[in-house]
Amino acid sequence: xxxxxxxxxxxxxxxxxxxxxxxxxxxxxxxxxxxxxxxxxxxxxxxxxxxxxxxxxxxxxxxxxxxxxxxxxxxxxxxxxxxxxxxxxxxxxxxxxxxxxxxxxxxxxxxxxxxxxxxxxxxxxxxxxxxxxxxxxxxxxxxxxxxxxxxxxxxxxxxxxxxxxxxxxxxxxxxxxxxxxxxxxxxxxxxxxxxxxxxxxxxxxxxxxxxxxxxxxxxxxxxxxxxxxxxxxxxxxxxxxxxxxxxxxxxxxxxxxxxxxxxxxxxxxxxxxxxxxxxxxxxxxxxxxxxxxxxxxxxx
Numbered sequence: 081x082x083x084x085x086x087x088x089x090x091x092x093x094x095x096x097x098x099x100x101x102x103x104x105x106x107x108x109x110x111x112x113x114x115x116x117x118x119x120x121x122x123x124x125x126x127x128x129x130x131x132x133x134x135x136x137x138x139x140x141x142x143x144x145x146x147x148x149x150x151x152x153x154x155x156x157x158x159x160x161x162x163x164x165x166x167x168x169x170x171x172x173x174x175x176x177x178x179x180x181x182x183x184x185x186x187x188x189x190x191x192x193x194x195x196x197x198x199x200x201x202x203x204x205x206x207x208x209x210x211x212x213x214x215x216x217x218x219x220x221x222x223x224x225x226x227x228x229x230x231x232x233x234x235x236x237x238x239x240x241x242x243x244x245x246x247x248x249x250x251x252x253x254x255x256x257x258x259x260x261x262x263x264x265x266x267x268x269x270x271x272x273x274x275x276x277x278x279x280x281x282x283x284x285x286x287x288x289x290x291x292x293x294x295x296x297x298x299x300x301x302x303x304x305x306x307x308x309x310x311x312x313x314x315x316x317x318x319x320x321x322x323x324x325x326x327x328x329x330x331x332x333x334x335x336x337x338x339x340x341x342x343x344x345x346x347x348x349x350x351x352x353x354x355x356x357x358x359x360x361x362x363x364x365x366x367x368x369x370x371x372x373x374x375x376x377x378x379x380x
Contacts, residue, residue, distance in 0.1 A: 087113070087116075088131070097192075100189065113137045114137065121156065131143060140158075140162070144158050144179060159180050176213060225367070270368060273285075279317075279320045281304055290338075312333040316331075323349045343368055343370050345368060345369065
């Protein structure tokens, strides 16, 4: 019996996909994000993984990256089942990470099941095989990974801001749109923050509060420079200037954690503009690369 690991943060979607596969006599194991999936892979050893991409804690891209780095899991084919990251650049990143295929949401149940059955049949006959990642360095991966996250986040924020304006007369719809925006931001694997044009904090995700130990009222209006290590404040000030001028910047900087230990981040920041091109602020995403720096022997 083929054992399938389904990785999806939405409980309803995960249960539905699990029931569809179980009804066709596949043995199904479920996980709510990449971290849970890695634990399941070690103990349950699935034959194939079907994973969403945008998930909290660890997304599908990061999950695939970790699987391919481990000798005991790199042979397991992973197929993305997602409604996000469907542009050519997104597909390029997935392929370079070693993804074995894609299924795109939304689909009718029958069509979805047909695609999954066809996919698993291809796997069982050897048509789908585990692919080798083609990134030469961790830095190359982080650069492309961060770029895709920031671009999708930027697109989503603008899309939802526009929808909010268009639907401001409908309070129930407005509440749904705002809730969707908040949920989307919370699924980003890493710290997320939005600044006004002066570099002050106006929006952030729970991950940033977990890392710093600060509460919301201690963050709102705070200059983002104050969140970073003293030796990196000048770097961040220059980053803000460059983002406002050039529209997009990548940089590495340290943020003291709540225990005082600095955390090294690969930060991607982009200017956030409205449809008329007017500057609204800055949006940033930080990926924790402390572990990578430690393995590389680079001091903080």
